[in-house]
Amino acid sequence: MGRAPSPAAALLLLLLLRAERLRGAELTFELPDSARQCFHEEVEQGVRLSLDYQVITGGHYDVDCYMEDPLGNIIYRETKKQYDSFTYRTEVKGVYQFCFSNEFSTFSHKTVYFDFQVGDEPPILPDMGNKVTALTQMESACVTIHEALKTVIDSQTHYRLREAQDRARAEDLNSRVSYWSIGETIALFVVSFSQVLLLKSFFTEKRPAHRAVHS
Amino acid sequence: MAAEEDLRVVCTRPGTGLGKAMRALLLLLWFAARGSALYFHIGETEKKCFIEEIPDETMVIGNYRTQLYDKQREEYQPATPGLGMFVEVKDPEDKVILARQYGSEGRFTFTSHTPGEHQICLHSNSTKFSLFAGGMLRVHLDIQVGEHANDYAEIAAKDKLSELQLRVRQLVEQVEQIQKEQNYQRWREERFRQTSESTNQRVLWWSILQTLILVAIGVWQMRHLKSFFEAKKLV
Numbered sequence: 001m002g003r004a005p006s007p008a009a010a011l012l013l014l015l016l017l018r019a020e021r022l023r024g025a026e027l028t029f030e031l032p033d034s035a036r037q038c039f040h041e042e043v044e045q046g047v048r049l050s051l052d053y054q055v056i057t058g059g060h061y062d063v064d065c066y067m068e069d070p071l072g073n074i075i076y077r078e079t080k081k082q083y084d085s086f087t088y089r090t091e092v093k094g095v096y097q098f099c100f101s102n103e104f105s106t107f108s109h110k111t112v113y114f115d116f117q118v119g120d121e122p123p124i125l126p127d128m129g130n131k132v133t134a135l136t137q138m139e140s141a142c143v144t145i146h147e148a149l150k151t152v153i154d155s156q157t158h159y160r161l162r163e164a165q166d167r168a169r170a171e172d173l174n175s176r177v178s179y180w181s182i183g184e185t186i187a188l189f190v191v192s193f194s195q196v197l198l199l200k201s202f203f204t205e206k207r208p209a210h211r212a213v214h215s
Numbered sequence: 216m217a218a219e220e221d222l223r224v225v226c227t228r229p230g231t232g233l234g235k236a237m238r239a240l241l242l243l244l245w246f247a248a249r250g251s252a253l254y255f256h257i258g259e260t261e262k263k264c265f266i267e268e269i270p271d272e273t274m275v276i277g278n279y280r281t282q283l284y285d286k287q288r289e290e291y292q293p294a295t296p297g298l299g300m301f302v303e304v305k306d307p308e309d310k311v312i313l314a315r316q317y318g319s320e321g322r323f324t325f326t327s328h329t330p331g332e333h334q335i336c337l338h339s340n341s342t343k344f345s346l347f348a349g350g351m352l353r354v355h356l357d358i359q360v361g362e363h364a365n366d367y368a369e370i371a372a373k374d375k376l377s378e379l380q381l382r383v384r385q386l387v388e389q390v391e392q393i394q395k396e397q398n399y400q401r402w403r404e405e406r407f408r409q410t411s412e413s414t415n416q417r418v419l420w421w422s423i424l425q426t427l428i429l430v431a432i433g434v435w436q437m438r439h440l441k442s443f444f445e446a447k448k449l450v
Contacts, residue, residue: 025253025357028266041253111266116253124367124385125378142382149389156396164268167407174414181421185428192432196439203447
């Protein structure tokens with residue numbers, strides 16, 4: 001077995017990297033009214049997982065969310081929340097599921113964004129993870145900058161979502177102003193013409209009324 | 216995907232000196248690696264859409280894997296041959312930029328040319344109801360956007376970068392992503408401002424118009440009724 005150990009070791013390392021790839025998902029999906037959407041993921045024990053979610057469009061911008069561990073215990077539950085952030089360190093290995101529910105709403109479908117991160121970020125090259133020596137100053141500086149940039153990107157995402165929400169509301173307001181104004185103008189014309197016609201009809205001579213007056 | 220190719224190469228070359236145990240371990244690790252994405256269930260005719268709001272010239276890579284529920288064994292079996300997923304990607308102007316059918320597992324890539332909300336829709340191409348038998352299809356999905364879509368091992372190999380150079384390269388990519396996002400932010404803010412100004416204008420002009428119409432109709436009503444009553448000799 002010792003014929004070509006280094007290619008095999010490299011391959012093993014590469015596969016290990018694949019096995020521990022950052023299991024994180026950032027998705028935006030549409031949740032129809034009276035519907036529930038669940039997502040599942042297989043997680044190891046003792047791993048830190050975090051869930052960030054936000055409602056972008058729809059109704060009162062709120063959604064129900066709950067998370068269950070493999071044994072069926074509810075580890076997080078919130079109702080009618082607009083946005084929230086939740087972290088948890090897993091105690092059991094297995095499939096964790098989290099669900100978003102719009103069952104309380106009968107006609108507004110919502111757009112929900114969530115960011116589900118499992119574990120820590122893996123290094124970008126396989127052998128970076130198992131260094132025995134300490135990082136040089138340059139490498140430490142790179143790590144610091146990387147972490148700071150990640151914070152910047154997260155904050156940009158947050159602003160982008162807020163802006164999407166406000167923009168959706170503004171565009172909705174814009175179209176509603178048009179429709180309601182046109183509707184009101186039409187109503188104005190209809191009401192005034194029918195008022196005049198009705199009034200005229202009171203004073204127009206009708207046979208039965210005329211006979212009643214004379215007798 | 217390079218890992219599978221390497222594995223196939225290893226298995227077909229008997230002289231590499233890998234023992235049976237090693238091969239089994241590698242196979243086990245390979246299967247373990249495959250089962251690690253977020254998954255959800257989809258019905259037979261159901262279409263699941265995801266929205267990605269991205270700046271322009273951003274690459275998006277999506278990987279998916281499907282599993283069909285086996286009623287006899289009461290578990291999800293691995294990939295079913297012949298069962299495919301239809302992937303459709305629309306740009307912010309509702310123009311289709313990618314519409315392709317893939318097998319039971321696939322990888323799709325696209326680069327945005329206009330900034331905005333892109334919609335990625337998936338639905339199964341199954342026409343035989345018996346295949347689903349009232350069950351659901353399990354879809355493992357992983358979508359990577361922008362800098363996360365970069366494969367650093369490949370970049371290091373291609374450009375022959377040292378570790379430090381690769382770290383700096385990653386920082387450069389991140390900063391570029393931040394810059395693109397900020398440009399996009401500026402463009403969006405301008406659109407938002409245009410919408411608000413349009414609303415402001417509309418409210419102003421419609422209010423003035425409605426007031427004028429109200430006054431004009433009032434005047435017309437009075438005159439019309441006055442002439443009507445004069446004709447009736449009531450006034």
